[in-house]
Amino acid sequence: MGRVSSYLHGTSGVEQRRLALLNRLVNQGSLRELGLRKGEKVLEVGSGLGHFAREMARQVGRRGRVLGIEQSRRQLLRARSTQSFSRAASLEFRQGDALHLPFEEEEWGSFDVVHARFLLEHLLDPPRAAEQMVRAVRPGGRIILEDDDHDLLRLDPEPEGFWRLWRAYMRVFRLLGNDPLVGRKLTRILLGAGALPRRNTWIFFGSCSGHPNFRAYLENLLGVLRGAREALLSRELIHATDLHKALRELRTWGRRPDASIWYAIAWAEARKPR
Numbered sequence: 522m523g524r525v526s527s528y529l530h531g532t533s534g535v536e537q538r539r540l541a542l543l544n545r546l547v548n549q550g551s552l553r554e555l556g557l558r559k560g561e562k563v564l565e566v567g568s569g570l571g572h573f574a575r576e577m578a579r580q581v582g583r584r585g586r587v588l589g590i591e592q593s594r595r596q597l598l599r600a601r602s603t604q605s606f607s608r609a610a611s612l613e614f615r616q617g618d619a620l621h622l623p624f625e626e627e628e629w630g631s632f633d634v635v636h637a638r639f640l641l642e643h644l645l646d647p648p649r650a651a652e653q654m655v656r657a658v659r660p661g662g663r664i665i666l667e668d669d670d671h672d673l674l675r676l677d678p679e680p681e682g683f684w685r686l687w688r689a690y691m692r693v694f695r696l697l698g699n700d701p702l703v704g705r706k707l708t709r710i711l712l713g714a715g716a717l718p719r720r721n722t723w724i725f726f727g728s729c730s731g732h733p734n735f736r737a738y739l740e741n742l743l744g745v746l747r748g749a750r751e752a753l754l755s756r757e758l759i760h761a762t763d764l765h766k767a768l769r770e771l772r773t774w775g776r777r778p779d780a781s782i783w784y785a786i787a788w789a790e791a792r793k794p795r
């Protein structure tokens with residue numbers, strides 16, 4: 522039997538709220554870089570709660586189409602329950618695995634754009650997922666991957682105990698068979714999957730005290746770490762006392778007038794050869 526990667530963040534109500542918050546922070550940057558055109562047919566792999574799929578559906582308009590593929594029934598339920606958003610575009614959510622996309626023969630090679638964000642970091646086999654995405658896009662179409670490179674995170678001034686906790690968090694990814702540094706590898710993953718790399722960039726994902734969205738960034742970071750509590754403690758990657766102390770320090774740090782979070786999402790684009 523193959524190894525199974527469990528999804529680290531889970532799908533609890535608290536985590537769904539964090540994911541919704543994350544979408545509010547990052548969607549505009551992702552949309553700007555994507556540059557979708559009216560009428561395009563888009564595949565969103567690992568569509569989560571569907572927030573970004575809905576944004577893309579607005580962009581491609583009535584003549585376009587967005588299909589979201591998501592493995593979790595719970596996420597799909599939420600995505601579908603808020604689907605009344607836009608009559609302007611056709612949007613569908615379908616249950617499926619990024620490593621075995623649930624397509625009929627005629628759907629392969631039919632999408633203009635294939636996009637995945639914060640997905641490859643949770644997969645045992647990111648190259649296989651990229652191959653599926655390249656197969657799904659039409660010749661000449663675009664494949665866009667956005668993902669984390671957790672090593673990029675910098676907090677200043679550094680909150681006490683934070684790095685120990687962050688390093689332990691990155692180890693959880695490795696122990697689950699996932700890659701916490703997949704962001705920097707996106708271009709080579711796209712080439713390996715048969716696509717021709719065209720462009721890479723970073724989407725700034727940070728803030729500093731005094732900015733209206735600083736609290737939201739801090740809440741997202743605290744949410745990610747709180748959500749990994751069980752995974753961290755059950756694997757004895759950090760002692761419970763150190764974990765709670767580091768989280769307390771981080772919360773207190775958030776009240777400093779000079780606190781800053783520096784982070785970026787790795788973004789890579791390629792085209793399928795004609």
Ligand SMILES: C[S@@+](CC[C@H](N)C(=O)[O-])C[C@H]1O[C@@H](n2cnc3c(N)ncnc32)[C@H](O)[C@@H]1O
Binds near residue numbers: 566590592638644
């Ligand atoms: C961190 S969330 C990101 C959701 C969305 N892409 C976004 O940016 O808001 C990752 C999502 O990928 C889904 N996922 C994880 N492994 C998957 C797989 N093998 N196939 C499809 N979806 C998967 C999870 O259930 C979760 O909803």
